[in-house]
Amino acid sequence: MHQISDVCQTMNESHNELFQMKTRRDFIKISALGLGAAALTAGASKMGMGFPLLGSENEPGSEENTLRRVPTYCEVCFWKCAGWAHVTEDGNIIKITGNDDDPQCNGRLCPRGTGGVGMFNDPDRLKTPLIRVVKDGEQTYREASWEEALSLIASKMSDLRSKYGPESMALFMHGAPGTHFSHLLKAYGTLNLAAPSFAQCRGPRDVGFEATFGESVSSPEVTDIRDTRCLVLIGSHIGENMHNGQVQEMSQAIDNGAVIITVDPRLSTAASKSKYWLPIKPSTDIALLLSWIHVLIYDDLYNKEYVSTYAEGFDELKAYVKKFTPEWAYGITTLKPDLIRNTAREMANAAPSVIIHPGRHAAWYGDDVQRSRAMAILNALLGSWGNRGGFFFKEGIKLPEFPHPEYPKPAWTWKDLLNGKYPMANEAPTNLVIESSIPTGDQEAKIKGWIVAGTNLISAIPLKEELSKAMQSLELLVVVDTMPMEITGYADVVLPECTYLERYDDIRATSHREPTLCLRMPAVEAKNQTKPAWWIAKQLGERLGLGAYFNYTDFSEVLDWQLKQVGSSLDEMKRIGVKKLSRESSPYLEPGTSHTFKTASGKIQLYSHELAEAGFDPLPAFTKHPEPEEGFYRLIYGRAPMHTFSRTANNPNLVALMPENSVWINPQVAKIWGIKKDQYVWLKNQDGAVSNFAVKVRITERIRWDSVYIVHGFGHHHKPLHFAYGRGVNDTELITNVMMDPIMGGTGMRGNFITFLTEDPGKEVEA
Amino acid sequence: MRYAMAIDTKKCVGCSDCVIACQTENNVPLGFCRDWVTETVDGTYPNVSIELRSERCNHCDNSPCVRCCPTGASHIEDGGIVLVTQNKCIGCGACIQACPYEARYSHPDGYVDKCTFCIHRVRKGDKPACVAVCPTRCMYFGDLEDPNSEITNVLKNRKFKALAPEAGTNPQIYYLI
Amino acid sequence: MKEELFVSGRNIPNIDPYLNIWHWQIPVYLFLGGLAAGILFFAALFTIMGKEKEMPAAVRTAPIIAPIALILGLFALFLDLKHKLFFWQLYTTIRIESPMSWGAWVLMAITPLSMLWVASYVKELVPGWNWKYRLLENFETFIIKYRLWMAWMIIVLSVILGIYTGILLSAFNARPLWNTSILGPLFLVSGMSTGAATILLMSKSKEERRTMSWIDLLLIVVEIFFITHLIMGMKAGSQVQIDAVSLFLGGQFTVSFWVFVILLGLVFPAILEIVERLGYHIPVVIPVVLILLGGLMFRFIMVEAGQITRYLY
Numbered sequence A: 001m002h003q004i005s006d007v008c009q010t011m012n013e014s015h016n017e018l019f020q021m022k023t024r025r026d027f028i029k030i031s032a033l034g035l036g037a038a039a040l041t042a043g044a045s046k047m048g049m050g051f052p053l054l055g056s057e058n059e060p061g062s063e064e065n066t067l068r069r070v071p072t073y074c075e076v077c078f079w080k081c082a083g084w085a086h087v088t089e090d091g092n093i094i095k096i097t098g099n100d101d102d103p104q105c106n107g108r109l110c111p112r113g114t115g116g117v118g119m120f121n122d123p124d125r126l127k128t129p130l131i132r133v134v135k136d137g138e139q140t141y142r143e144a145s146w147e148e149a150l151s152l153i154a155s156k157m158s159d160l161r162s163k164y165g166p167e168s169m170a171l172f173m174h175g176a177p178g179t180h181f182s183h184l185l186k187a188y189g190t191l192n193l194a195a196p197s198f199a200q201c202r203g204p205r206d207v208g209f210e211a212t213f214g215e216s217v218s219s220p221e222v223t224d225i226r227d228t229r230c231l232v233l234i235g236s237h238i239g240e241n242m243h244n245g246q247v248q249e250m251s252q253a254i255d256n257g258a259v260i261i262t263v264d265p266r267l268s269t270a271a272s273k274s275k276y277w278l279p280i281k282p283s284t285d286i287a288l289l290l291s292w293i294h295v296l297i298y299d300d301l302y303n304k305e306y307v308s309t310y311a312e313g314f315d316e317l318k319a320y321v322k323k324f325t326p327e328w329a330y331g332i333t334t335l336k337p338d339l340i341r342n343t344a345r346e347m348a349n350a351a352p353s354v355i356i357h358p359g360r361h362a363a364w365y366g367d368d369v370q371r372s373r374a375m376a377i378l379n380a381l382l383g384s385w386g387n388r389g390g391f392f393f394k395e396g397i398k399l400p401e402f403p404h405p406e407y408p409k410p411a412w413t414w415k416d417l418l419n420g421k422y423p424m425a426n427e428a429p430t431n432l433v434i435e436s437s438i439p440t441g442d443q444e445a446k447i448k449g450w451i452v453a454g455t456n457l458i459s460a461i462p463l464k465e466e467l468s469k470a471m472q473s474l475e476l477l478v479v480v481d482t483m484p485m486e487i488t489g490y491a492d493v494v495l496p497e498c499t500y501l502e503r504y505d506d507i508r509a510t511s512h513r514e515p516t517l518c519l520r521m522p523a524v525e526a527k528n529q530t531k532p533a534w535w536i537a538k539q540l541g542e543r544l545g546l547g548a549y550f551n552y553t554d555f556s557e558v559l560d561w562q563l564k565q566v567g568s569s570l571d572e573m574k575r576i577g578v579k580k581l582s583r584e585s586s587p588y589l590e591p592g593t594s595h596t597f598k599t600a601s602g603k604i605q606l607y608s609h610e611l612a613e614a615g616f617d618p619l620p621a622f623t624k625h626p627e628p629e630e631g632f633y634r635l636i637y638g639r640a641p642m643h644t645f646s647r648t649a650n651n652p653n654l655v656a657l658m659p660e661n662s663v664w665i666n667p668q669v670a671k672i673w674g675i676k677k678d679q680y681v682w683l684k685n686q687d688g689a690v691s692n693f694a695v696k697v698r699i700t701e702r703i704r705w706d707s708v709y710i711v712h713g714f715g716h717h718h719k720p721l722h723f724a725y726g727r728g729v730n731d732t733e734l735i736t737n738v739m740m741d742p743i744m745g746g747t748g749m750r751g752n753f754i755t756f757l758t759e760d761p762g763k764e765v766e767a
Numbered sequence B: 001m002r003y004a005m006a007i008d009t010k011k012c013v014g015c016s017d018c019v020i021a022c023q024t025e026n027n028v029p030l031g032f033c034r035d036w037v038t039e040t041v042d043g044t045y046p047n048v049s050i051e052l053r054s055e056r057c058n059h060c061d062n063s064p065c066v067r068c069c070p071t072g073a074s075h076i077e078d079g080g081i082v083l084v085t086q087n088k089c090i091g092c093g094a095c096i097q098a099c100p101y102e103a104r105y106s107h108p109d110g111y112v113d114k115c116t117f118c119i120h121r122v123r124k125g126d127k128p129a130c131v132a133v134c135p136t137r138c139m140y141f142g143d144l145e146d147p148n149s150e151i152t153n154v155l156k157n158r159k160f161k162a163l164a165p166e167a168g169t170n171p172q173i174y175y176l177i
Numbered sequence C: 001m002k003e004e005l006f007v008s009g010r011n012i013p014n015i016d017p018y019l020n021i022w023h024w025q026i027p028v029y030l031f032l033g034g035l036a037a038g039i040l041f042f043a044a045l046f047t048i049m050g051k052e053k054e055m056p057a058a059v060r061t062a063p064i065i066a067p068i069a070l071i072l073g074l075f076a077l078f079l080d081l082k083h084k085l086f087f088w089q090l091y092t093t094i095r096i097e098s099p100m101s102w103g104a105w106v107l108m109a110i111t112p113l114s115m116l117w118v119a120s121y122v123k124e125l126v127p128g129w130n131w132k133y134r135l136l137e138n139f140e141t142f143i144i145k146y147r148l149w150m151a152w153m154i155i156v157l158s159v160i161l162g163i164y165t166g167i168l169l170s171a172f173n174a175r176p177l178w179n180t181s182i183l184g185p186l187f188l189v190s191g192m193s194t195g196a197a198t199i200l201l202m203s204k205s206k207e208e209r210r211t212m213s214w215i216d217l218l219l220i221v222v223e224i225f226f227i228t229h230l231i232m233g234m235k236a237g238s239q240v241q242i243d244a245v246s247l248f249l250g251g252q253f254t255v256s257f258w259v260f261v262i263l264l265g266l267v268f269p270a271i272l273e274i275v276e277r278l279g280y281h282i283p284v285v286i287p288v289v290l291i292l293l294g295g296l297m298f299r300f301i302m303v304e305a306g307q308i309t310r311y312l313y
């Protein structure tokens, strides 16, 4: 009794503390708490003095036999490769390897997955729940017990529910924790659930392909790369974009002698492996695509049988692309007409075993659905969808949901916030939810509280001002993360999740070439006071009176129940990690049989009625985009194989491989500016936004003279990230011009231009 | 037996998985490495080429590091694997100077360390950790004296080169070009 | 433009961006070894020639320096080892192909010999010295009797030691700057020259000084000849060697090499000695100190610069 009243008391106190900050939510560096990291020495290894008394005979790996192997799937990116955590007797995870039975990784993790140990060992990890308080007039965090933090959040959520309705809560999520909090919020009564993987990532591509084939390419993509004869990469930089299965298959394709055609203003790694590299002028891809379509049709290279059997709108398309000759495209793209014709011919030669890869991160120039449409149309003309070496039909297995009461029906959802905008958004654009969290004039904001789980909005969303206004206006901001990333500094309550290596999550039930099941289970006990997302969601649910939705004590019960419904069990999965099931349908179109595409008419939409009805171009149009002014260069960004966005920026193992990003500058440009290799410069964009930190220069012929390139995910300004702080530059802070895709709300980010500052602009960095 | 490695520069994407896999497999302290990846860029935009190479000790047939070692700590195991016995090594650094590939480093614990061709795995019939992890499967490891081994075949069918052959060490890591 | 980089961020302490694994200990070790070799060589040489009387400093006084230099040198080497408590592993095997190994063994042999040598003269050097123990007195008599034998052993070992100080470096083909067979003789001569200079400094006899200064002059000339040979050979060598020697010809070691090693360490002391010979009085310490510093500097530069030179990257 005594204890409970104590807790209630402190809870009320913190509740009050929290209320004082309704108007202004300062960014707080969590290090104010002295939670700072352990020593930052060169290595985790003890620095030897050179005076050991007896050296051990060098028999590396002799401990191997005592290692335990625990199944998991990787959470360092969203490819979710299945693997094994290798655990020593004293509970240390020493390495992670791939599961041979997993078709997504074939026993081989990518460098980030192999480096997943660094996520577990990172000394900077969040350790306890934190609550924002005011101390001596300043906002700061104090450590809190789970009991206190959870009760505080639950009481605040109850308040919001009674004041504004449950719909006023929104969830931002990415990755595994998302599903647990989705369940919680659906039970609570809201469907305002958004992930950056839609509007900032694959949304435009998915909408474009759905409009054409009635189906998206999914994740993992249904691209049959391993059997292709021609792979066309338009910006997609596989090899740097380290999505494992695709990288492996691209290598197989190289072995098989497939022709690779890469369209990229930068000599990407993939471009360097390609038979044809088309060094396109950035932002002009649609022109190239239209002229390819022109060549296929007017040089009579397209797959007539396929088109007449499965597609509709060909005549409109043919008439439309008549004027888009390679000569026309040359003037726009700077690509020679011959090159355009030859590459079109290569595709046609390989058809239907050809893939015009739709890419994944497609939020480039605001006309991205249309670019994706053009790629989809090209695929249709070549007959690649549904054919070996093109796109296969996926097959998966659906696990039944663990029994729970039906979710309440919300009074409104994010769709009601659209007001006619983004008619084809089929997932909530994060930007929409953010905008709806800002009061306008005397209008209260519709959204009042956020849970953020597994996304670092600060570096994922290019809308700095909106984001900050929204966060100022919220009545509750809860961040669930493993690391003190920037977003945690804005939270009212920070909840430390344990890493994927220390927890159960949902079964990975993949739809791909074959259905697979895959288990993630704790390899070791969770460090410090960290907890898994399922536990946090359940605890909150119970405190919100939603206990019926969490009718289990441990998540393993849910998994066991689900697995048993499909003829497996938790015990079996603990042993094997991955279970492959055989498919029942054919992965390819069967010759001579009809196929109904999932479009309204059942046919591939070369001409999109759906788009026309929504008031958009039914056939993709090329729009000219602004070009950099004198002294400015287009900022393009991408991935490095050793890092995932910002989530690995502090991973000690991966930091050792790549501690910072660099800005790629063409030698000619460097010469004009007198910039030397490895020099550090600051970047300033067209709107005057200046990078927080200086970035190292890489002078390289791999980049055009009108563009610069940086790898996304660096330039962290949150001091508690000891390895990441101040290393490199953050592209997001230089993306102030966002080109919205009117069709689905994608945030095109490549319309920004930067110039160099060779002297310290003396910018003050938060934190 | 003569173990060797061949690495296909046409497939390597420079992801450095081989580096981190080696690090976790062999408990290489952070900040050190037994293997590493280099990139050479040649040409002028847009006529540019890249060569990516995963490098490590070449387990040279004519290994100066072994010859110069005053204690016999550096030695050649069966199959031509060049190894360092930790508790024989005095840390004099001679072998580090002797290696034209900068393939050795001084371990924080005092002894000299380098690629072992993952002999502890190879003896069990496994592939070295770097080879086993490489997502592009661009690395081949095996016995050159076995006419049927994968590596023998791949070297038979492809053009290849080795690094700094002029150093006269007869390196046994081959790069398929 | 050609661009070369490490994709996987290599930054190993003392290896990257360029090798720096041997620090001050090694040049000091080489210098002291060469110095001791030089001194002992002349002590043995004049003994064998029967010139003990004429060359008292060379035979008796200067050798006191030798064991001290050898022990200090060995200690410097010891300091350089990173796995120190395994030091004894040096003496569990003889590795014919490893200069480091036979260096260790030569030192093992010559250091006690040099001590015995000094011991055999201790009564002449320190009047009233008394060994206190009968056994030691007997032993002294014994070694005095076999001094000539010792001299023969020492002369062989000192030449080996002197050459060894050069071969220790030149055995490393991987360092293009060191990769020349001239280093052995060059370091031998340089060591002898420092030895001769030391004797010169310690000598009180005019005659002896004259002889030693002649010898020194000769050695300097030979040394300059060898260095020229080294540079010419490198310049005619492979690209890596051309790159290597360019460190001295416009590269980052140009000034230190030409000013401190060649001018101040060789040419200037040679001129001073010639001037002295022509009858002008020059305080002997000036050329001697210059030669010693030049010799030390030379080893520092060779060790430092050599490590920078490489085949790859």
Ligand SMILES: Nc1nc2c(c(=O)[nH]1)N[C@H]1C(S)=C(S)[C@@H](COP(=O)(O)OP(=O)(O)OC[C@H]3O[C@@H](n4cnc5c(=O)[nH]c(N)nc54)[C@H](O)[C@@H]3O)O[C@H]1N2
Pocket: A075, A174, A175, A176, A177, A196, A197, A200, A201, A202, A360, A361, A453, A454, A455, A456, A457, A459, A460, A461, A462, A480, A481, A482, A483, A485, A497, A498, A499, A500, A637, A638, A644, A645, A646, A647, A648, A712, A731, A732, A735, A749
């Ligand atoms: N400027 C710019 N913006 C971009 C992109 C770009 O290239 N440039 N890329 C866009 C794309 S394609 C995408 S998909 C998005 C990605 O955007 P995000 O998914 O937001 O990516 P991260 O920055 O990695 O943020 C992931 C967050 O999850 C946390 N986290 C990691 N593991 C766990 C866990 O197990 N549990 C919990 N609770 N948290 C965890 C990390 O600490 C980090 O704070 O960004 C988009 N935004």
Ligand SMILES: Nc1nc2c(c(=O)[nH]1)N[C@H]1C(S)=C(S)[C@@H](COP(=O)(O)OP(=O)(O)OC[C@H]3O[C@@H](n4cnc5c(=O)[nH]c(N)nc54)[C@H](O)[C@@H]3O)O[C@H]1N2
Pocket: A077, A078, A201, A202, A234, A235, A236, A237, A238, A240, A241, A242, A243, A263, A264, A265, A266, A268, A280, A281, A282, A283, A284, A285, A359, A360, A361, A362, A636, A637, A638, A639, A640, A641, A642, A643, A644, A645, A709, A750
């Ligand atoms: N290692 C690693 N791999 C990852 C991720 C990661 O964080 N790290 N994230 C994963 C995720 S969520 C995503 S969405 C994917 C993203 O991976 P992709 O879809 O492959 O990447 P994009 O960001 O679309 O493309 C980046 C490439 O586009 C080029 N580019 C820039 N502007 C233009 C242009 O105007 N036209 C053309 N044709 N090309 C242009 C750039 O030079 C760069 O090579 O990567 C996935 N894989």
Ligand code: SF4
Pocket: A074, A075, A076, A077, A078, A079, A080, A081, A105, A108, A109, A110, A111, A112, A113, A114, A242, A243, A244, A245, A644
């Ligand atoms: S691709 Fe790499 S980071 Fe992504 S899930 Fe697989 S192993 Fe992990």
Ligand code: SF4
Pocket: B007, B011, B012, B013, B014, B015, B016, B017, B018, B019, B037, B054, B133, B134, B135, B136, B137, B138, B139
């Ligand atoms: S793992 Fe393979 S592809 Fe990646 S860098 Fe190493 S050798 Fe190249």
Ligand code: SF4
Pocket: B056, B057, B058, B059, B060, B063, B064, B065, B066, B082, B098, B099, B100, B101, B102, B103, B104, B114, B169
């Ligand atoms: S690469 Fe270097 S360390 Fe390896 S065997 Fe050759 S010389 Fe020795």
Ligand code: SF4
Pocket: B068, B069, B070, B071, B072, B073, B074, B084, B088, B089, B090, B091, B092, B093, B094, B095, B096, B111, B112
């Ligand atoms: S450092 Fe060790 S392995 Fe290398 S030469 Fe010296 S004793 Fe031999």
Ligand code: SF4
Pocket: B021, B022, B023, B025, B026, B034, B035, B056, B114, B115, B116, B117, B118, B119, B128, B129, B130, B131
């Ligand atoms: S063979 Fe083993 S020790 Fe050598 S680089 Fe590969 S993983 Fe490292």
Ligand SMILES: [Mo]
Pocket: A197, A200, A201, A202, A360, A361
């Ligand atoms: Mo993404």
